[in-house]
Structure formats: C-alpha cells, structure tokens
Amino acid sequence: MVALTETRMPIEHDFEDIYRTHHRRVFHLCRYLLNSPDAAEDAAHEVFLRAQSRISQYDESLPLSSWLSGIASNYCIDMLRRRNTEKRLFEDESSEMLEPASVAPGPLVNLLSAEQSRNARTALSALPNKYRVPLVLAYFNELNYDEIASILGVSRNQVATLIFRGKQQLREKLMKEKYRALSH
Numbered sequence: 001m002v003a004l005t006e007t008r009m010p011i012e013h014d015f016e017d018i019y020r021t022h023h024r025r026v027f028h029l030c031r032y033l034l035n036s037p038d039a040a041e042d043a044a045h046e047v048f049l050r051a052q053s054r055i056s057q058y059d060e061s062l063p064l065s066s067w068l069s070g071i072a073s074n075y076c077i078d079m080l081r082r083r084n085t086e087k088r089l090f091e092d093e094s095s096e097m098l099e100p101a102s103v104a105p106g107p108l109v110n111l112l113s114a115e116q117s118r119n120a121r122t123a124l125s126a127l128p129n130k131y132r133v134p135l136v137l138a139y140f141n142e143l144n145y146d147e148i149a150s151i152l153g154v155s156r157n158q159v160a161t162l163i164f165r166g167k168q169q170l171r172e173k174l175m176k177e178k179y180r181a182l183s184h
Contacts, residue, residue, distance in 0.1 A: 015052050022065060023048070026072045032136040033076035035125045043079065047072045069141050073151045080129050123173035131166030134159055 026047050031040035051058075051071050058067055124132060137143045137151065145159045152159065 015055065018051075018064065018068075019048055022068050025065065026068055029069060029072050029136070029141050030076055032124070032140050033073065033133060034079060035132075039079070043072070043076055047075055050075065066143075066147075069143065070147075070151060073137060073141070073143075077133060077151065080133070084129070119174060119177050120170075123170050123177065126173060127166060127169055131162055131169055134162045135166045135170070138163055 023044060027040055027044040030043040030047070031037055034040050034043060047068065051068055054071075058064070124135065127135070134148055134152065137148045138145075143151070145156045145163075148159045149156045154162075
C-alpha cells in the first residue's frame, strides 16, 4: 500500500505542473476553435481531466504540448460537431450568434495594432468552422498539415485546400472591413 501511494504522488504532483505550464496554451486553442471564452474555459478543464485520465497512454518521445493540443483539438472539434447537429435539430431563426473571441490588448500594444488584431479575430470568428478550424490549428497552434489532417480525419491535400480557401475568405472579410472603415 505504501509503495502504491509513493508511485501515485509524483504523478499527481507532476500533473499539477503540467496544468500550470500548459493551461494557457490549451485555453487559447480552445478559445479560437470554439469562438467563446466561456466555452473555452470549460473545454480546457475537460481537456486536462481527459489528459490526466490518459496520462499512462502518453508517448514520452513526443512533445507533451502536442499531445495536449491533440486532445484539445479533438475535444473542441467534437463540440463543434455537436453544435452543428443541435443547430440542425433545433433550427431557429432567432438563435443567438456565437460571440466573437474577446480581445484584451496588452499595455505595450499601440492602438493601431490592437485594432488590426481585433479586426483579424472578428473576421476569423466569422468564418465557417470548416475553414476556421484548420486555420487556427495551423497558425495559432502551429501544427503541420499532416497533424491537422490526422485530427480532422481528412487528407493532407484537403487540409491545404481548406487553409487556402479559409485565407481567401479571411482576406476578403478584412478588405471589406477596411473599406467600410475608410468610408466612414
């Protein structure tokens, strides 16, 4: 009994360190994927609960951050699929739109870069899930096309196409916003 307790304590202690070290990155990934800070907080906690229960399955030859990002990505994608299913089942014209990701510029960020960042995030949050998810995984989570293909269950070529089309739509949305701002 004593030996069992001694072997479990370091794992629990190590997992506290894992949580402290990686929570922010997992939260931000969830926020970008789910388009909601509240949903992202819940998702991040669920990701760490799942990771803790599966810690024995972790392959130490791989980066821990990639393993956690994979769990987070899969969980968030499942949530998005459930949302789409629920939306189809309970289709209602008066349903609320997803709230855009909040933007809190740091104290050293000037007004112009804060405005550009806000516009980019708003435009990103307005993209359909099929384009937004690969873009977030590629640019905010820094996954390569093969990793994204594995997470989404599509081919590498499909990932490239989705990212290309997503960037096109993002550019169009940003240009429309720029022209709208200049005309006012």
